[in-house]
Amino acid sequence: MALATKLRVPQASAQRRAAPVAPRSRVSVVTRASASQSESASHMGRRDLFMAAAGVGMVTLSSGIALPVHAEGEYETFLGYATPPTSYGGYGGNANEKPRYTFEYPTGWKSETPNKVEKGTQGIDGRVVNPRAKDQRAFLVTLTRAGEDNKSFRLTDLDSTLNGFAGADYQLQDSLAASTNRTTSSRDIGGLTFYDYDIESPDYRYLVTITVADGKVFALFVRSPNKSFGANEAKLRHIIDTFRLI
Template sequence: MALSTRTASSAPCKAASKARCFSSIRPSVRAATRCHVVANACKPSDAEAGVTIARREALLASIALPLLMQQSAQADAEYNKFFGMASPPTSYGGYGGNANESPKYTFEYPAGWKQEVPSKVEKGTQGIDGRVVNPRSKDQRAFVITLTRAGEDNARFQLTDTESTFASFAGADYDLQDALSDATNTEKSESEKEGIKFFNYKIDSPAYVYLSSIAVKDGKVFALFVRSPSRLYGAAANDLQHIVDTFKLL
């Protein structure tokens, strides 16, 4: 009985001792202990943490992907399209002539270049229908001349004769005649686009390099000229050639 009594009475004593022991701990230590317990209770498991990270990465990807696609599209947009109307001087008064007309020709030019509207005088006396220029060097440009009468079998312009052909357009660009006279190299070739024959030229001279593509449709001559100072040609050769390669009649 005595042993039993001592055993029963020792349990409350131990519990009381623990309570007294805990109460003797400084309040700041008790608070830290409780925070530690709560933090551990709220801490997610490894599996839950993995799901959270995966969701966060998916969210970031959904935001980043459209931005990357937009940047890629902007990087691909290296050229703009030019559409020319080939309007007569009497109706030319502004860009593109009559807005109700359908375009007669097109080409692609570097996205950094700017369209420059020819004046009615340039259209009437020189035949310049459309022009784009490099704002960093306005001496680097592309322009199209349209003339309404080609003559039968292109005889008037003799498109197979480089010098005679270019002489017909020299009034639109006075440096062209000098480039022909001082040429160090002249190349010519022919190509066909949608059943229309194009006569292509390249003239190298000390001052300028000229690229050109000339064709006839419905009795009208369409002549694209791309010019560049010789010192700038090498760095821009691909872009300048792209203008010529994309020139076509509609």
């Protein structure tokens, strides 16, 4: 679940403090800017460092995990909480809870707050949608059946893994059955293994990344109609590439 307020970028003196926690039932939006290549960057405020755009760099989360940085205004940041269904749809929840995951999505996309049914029966924790093409979207699913040894959720078996998420997206199962090409890979980030899937089918293209932490599965799906995937591929892959647990 997410938030939709603008966060102030802290000054350099506050860099060591934990990232601010956004209000519940909204999307926390942070506009990313390019990092400076100046040797005097250590003497600049964090906002000044972001605004001194001189090329693609890295920005580090409070957890110490780095994210790519791009031109100001190009992407916004989604913060999700992975809380129980009773906290969704604007009901319940603890305002002091900290975000559990983050990813960046294209500016102009809109966040949608999942309701209790979507969270409780489909596991959908957060969602962003392209308002110009609503079939193009990203959504995060959380499940608690992984087991801390990961054995009860076989992330290396693409079919069994993704079929377990079919209830969250009615197009997914059809795309898996009719897929024309599939690729898999894995990455190690912040001590966690992220399993990446790229699924091509006649109608849809899915980019997926999944990881497990503390017995909970976190799966980020990016869905796009084939006809619009090519023109938006870089931005769609950016959503996957910037997914991190906090």
